[in-house]
Amino acid sequence: MPNSCNQGTCGTCKIKVRSGSVDHRTSPENTLPQHERVAGFALACQATPCSDTTIDPPIAEEPTSTHVLHDFVATVSEVRDIAADTRRVLLTLDEPLTFSAGQYVDITVPGTSTKRQYSLANPPTEPKLLELHVRRQPGGVASEWLFGPIEVGDRIDMTGPYGDFTFDEENTGPMALLGGGTGLAPLKASSVMRSR
Numbered sequence: 623m624p625n626s627c628n629q630g631t632c633g634t635c636k637i638k639v640r641s642g643s644v645d646h647r648t649s650p651e652n653t654l655p656q657h658e659r660v661a662g663f664a665l666a667c668q669a670t671p672c673s674d675t676t677i678d679p680p681i682a683e684e685p686t687s688t689h690v691l692h693d694f695v696a697t698v699s700e701v702r703d704i705a706a707d708t709r710r711v712l713l714t715l716d717e718p719l720t721f722s723a724g725q726y727v728d729i730t731v732p733g734t735s736t737k738r739q740y741s742l743a744n745p746p747t748e749p750k751l752l753e754l755h756v757r758r759q760p761g762g763v764a765s766e767w768l769f770g771p772i773e774v775g776d777r778i779d780m781t782g783p784y785g786d787f788t789f790d791e792e793n794t795g796p797m798a799l800l801g802g803g804t805g806l807a808p809l810k811a812s813s814v815m816r817s818r
């Protein structure tokens with residue numbers, strides 16, 4: 623089943639319910655507007671079936687990334703405030719990670735089972751280094767750690783790389799990248815690749 627954010631925000635897992643019914647639970651209106659609910663669509667990462675249910679799976683776009691997904695461990699090597707409520711976290715890997723500019727990784731918040739996704743802000747030319755840009759979310763499990771007790775030397779369980787929003791090295795035409803806040807991270811990675 624194609625999926626990405628697992629939080630109801632990307633729409634990658636949108637399915638058509640052919641028979642039966644589902645509870646949309648916390649599916650956001652932005653990702654699953656009312657007219658799509660009426661038309662029988664649901665977000666597989668949010669909805670739960672209320673009966674035997676038949677679905678049409680999502681029509682996944684051809685993935686542009688073929689990098690193998692890995693579980694790995696990284697060590698925090700730097701934590702620095704780079705803007706109001708935004709931190710840059712550098713992680714050093716034990717083994718190089720093969721990824722494409724624009725991809726993201728999944729982090730398990732130490733001491734919890736909570737996972738959070740962060741785009742990689744650095745290009746894959748530094749395969750043993752990962753740069754994350756993190757915005758403070760008051761009360762957030764990951765935020766409380768990343769803006770609290772995180773320390774250089776902490777070991778972090780991670781999985782990745784994920785994501786198909788990647789820099790196309792074949793495309794040499796003009797490229798306009800727009801992003802705000804920490805949304806700049808994957809664009810920064812791509813722009814570094816383009817400027818090489």
Ligand code: FES
Pocket residue numbers: 624625626627628629630631632633634635636653665666667668
């Ligand atoms: S995986 Fe992103 S909305 Fe379901």
